[in-house]
Amino acid sequence: MSETPDVPVDEQVPAPETPAPETPAAEAAEAPEAAEEARPLQLRFAALSDVGRVRRDNQDSGYAGPWLLSVCDGVGGAARGDIASSTAVQQLRRLDERPAGDPVALVAGALHRAHDRIGELVEHDPALNGTSTTATLALFDGHKIAIGHVGDTRAYLLRDGVLTRLTKDHTFVQSLIDEGRISEEEARVHPHRNLILQALDGVHEAEPDLFSEEVRAGDRLLLCSDGACGVLDDDRIADILGTATPDFAAVELVRASLEAGSSDNVTCVVADVVLADQGDPIDPTPLLVGAAAELPRRRTGLAAAGTSRFRGHRSGDTGELDPVPADDPPAGAGRAITSDPLDRDEELRYAPQAPRRFVWLKRLSAAAVVLGLLWMAAAGAWFWSQKQYYVGVHDGAVTIFRGIDSELLGVELGTAYEQSDLAVATLSDYVRGTVENGIEARSLEDARHVIQNLAAEQGGE
Structure with a gap:
């Protein structure tokens, strides 16, 4: 009887494993997901x-x-x-x-x-x-x-x-x-x-x-x-x-x-x-x-101004008061003097008036008062405008303006105040258009902060 030679363990070839057939349960589990995706x-x-x-x-x-x-x-x-x-x-x-x-x-x-x-x-x-x-x-x-x-x-x-x-x-x-x-x-x-x-x-x-x-x-x-x-x-x-x-x-x-x-x-x-x-x-x-x-x-009236399905209550809106009815007295009845304030006002309305005196002086005084108020309002508006700032363009550079980004009777209400080193040409088209239209600022520091952000944005592109 012949002897079988010994084979080292590390040289032995393992028998191939036969994969276990998928069970019906596994197939059923995968089928719904594939079917749902399809x-x-x-x-x-x-x-x-x-x-x-x-x-x-x-x-x-x-x-x-x-x-x-x-x-x-x-x-x-x-x-x-x-x-x-x-x-x-x-x-x-x-x-x-x-x-x-x-x-x-x-x-x-x-x-x-x-x-x-x-x-x-x-x-x-x-x-x-x-x-x-x-x-x-x-x-x-x-x-x-x-x-x-x-x-x-x-x-x-x-x-x-x-x-x-x-x-x-x-x-x-x-x-x-x-x-x-x-x-x-x-x-x-x-x-x-x-x-x-x-x-x-x-x-x-x-x-x-x-x-x-x-x-x-x-x-x-x-x-x-x-x-x-x-x-x-x-x-x-x-x-x-x-x-x-x-x-x-x-x-x-x-x-x-x-x-x-x-x-x-x-x-x-x-x-x-x-x-x-x-x-x-x-x-x-x-x-x-x-x-x-x-x-x-084509919308007219209130519809033209837009309507909201969820208006709710506006803060501070007092609404409208219903009109107070005014009954006319019967025909032929005289006006009786009563203690009712409304009736007293009506009596005074029809009472004889004293002749007017110095009408021109009163009108002149009223005009002076109106002109004074207008001057005070204009002065107040000017002082207020000098505390307003916005960012715009001046001489091709992003610039801080003092005043209002507008004009009155052809006069610009804002003047160049502080020019930056940021050239408008280096900005993207859309940002450049925004700057040219003016960017409002709450203060001078805020305006400077806007320019810093624009420079950072331009540098990051």
């Missing part, structure tokens, strides 16, 4: 815009549809920011269909077209020069959203009770937050919190943030203007978003913003990501709110 998703949406308790006009515009969500906040005051925001939304809403190409590229193109369209309006009507709008939109393709963002409107995602801000503000105070110089809480009350660094204005090319985000069933999206996110912190927004339906959440967000003291228009667009065959059927009718919905209508 099932189509859709949006259940709501939108609401309110003029607020302070502004006369609503310069926000919002849109919500099966494939597109968008919020634009117009800037410009007399330059009609409502036209800018509504024009942008009317251009962006053309995206509201299932994307046939790259969603991010489609969003970038829509923002560019909105920018060009605003430029055409400004060229046609110079009175609109200076108008602009922020823009935040989300284009849904059934599995993810493509985000386009310019300005300080925001997009949020609520998932499993955790709120995530998807966008980053293009504002002066956001740059201070990024540098660690101020906190989020301080930014809410900063005097220059409304200084936007990028917007769609038809003149200066903006550089929008463009990216995509995966979504899944159960997610809730919020797009809102700074009238909401400017006064509500993330915890409060998450608390409201986590309740009930999108309609209820939109109403509560607007109501809570106004109760928190928002002095701006408030616009909120809320959408749930749901399985296509889950729950009640979804109404696919798009919603258009704010200036984009109001401009086509």
Whole structure:
């Protein structure tokens, strides 16, 4: 009988292991997740815009549809920011269909077209020069959203009770937050919190943030203007978003913003990501709110000044007193002298008057008093103006001016006070335009601080 040679242990080849077949239970556990990911998703949406308790006009515009969500906040005051925001939304809403190409590229193109369209309006009507709008939109393709963002409107995602801000503000105070110089809480009350660094204005090319985000069933999206996110912190927004339906959440967000003291228009667009065959059927009718919905209508009287669904009580408003009825005496009745003060006033009204004497002297004295009061008011206004400062442009440099950034009868009410070494040409186009329009300051030190921040912002680019 032959002997088998010994083989060292370290040279022995182990027998191949045969993988254990997956059990039916494991296959059943993985199947629902894969099936759910493959099932189509859709949006259940709501939108609401309110003029607020302070502004006369609503310069926000919002849109919500099966494939597109968008919020634009117009800037410009007399330059009609409502036209800018509504024009942008009317251009962006053309995206509201299932994307046939790259969603991010489609969003970038829509923002560019909105920018060009605003430029055409400004060229046609110079009175609109200076108008602009922020823009935040989300284009849904059934599995993810493509985000386009310019300005300080925001997009949020609520998932499993955790709120995530998807966008980053293009504002002066956001740059201070990024540098660690101020906190989020301080930014809410900063005097220059409304200084936007990028917007769609038809003149200066903006550089929008463009990216995509995966979504899944159960997610809730919020797009809102700074009238909401400017006064509500993330915890409060998450608390409201986590309740009930999108309609209820939109109403509560607007109501809570106004109760928190928002002095701006408030616009909120809320959408749930749901399985296509889950729950009640979804109404696919798009919603258009704010200036984009109001401009086509001819409004007069009180409606023209804007109305608010959540007016509430204004501090200091005493309301109107009901008129006191005055009954005429019966025909033929004489005027009896009574102790009633109203009757005594009526008697004095009809009593004989003494002849007027020295009328011209009285009129001259009254004119002198009026002129004196006007001179005192003018002197007070001048002394007050010399304590006002703003940042503008002088000889190609960023300069502190003393006085008011305005003119009266062709006379400038502000004079160059302190010129900095910061050249206007080194600033970005949008920031340069903002400085040329003048940046208000609370004091001389505040004006110097503004220039320091502008220099830091320019140096960080």
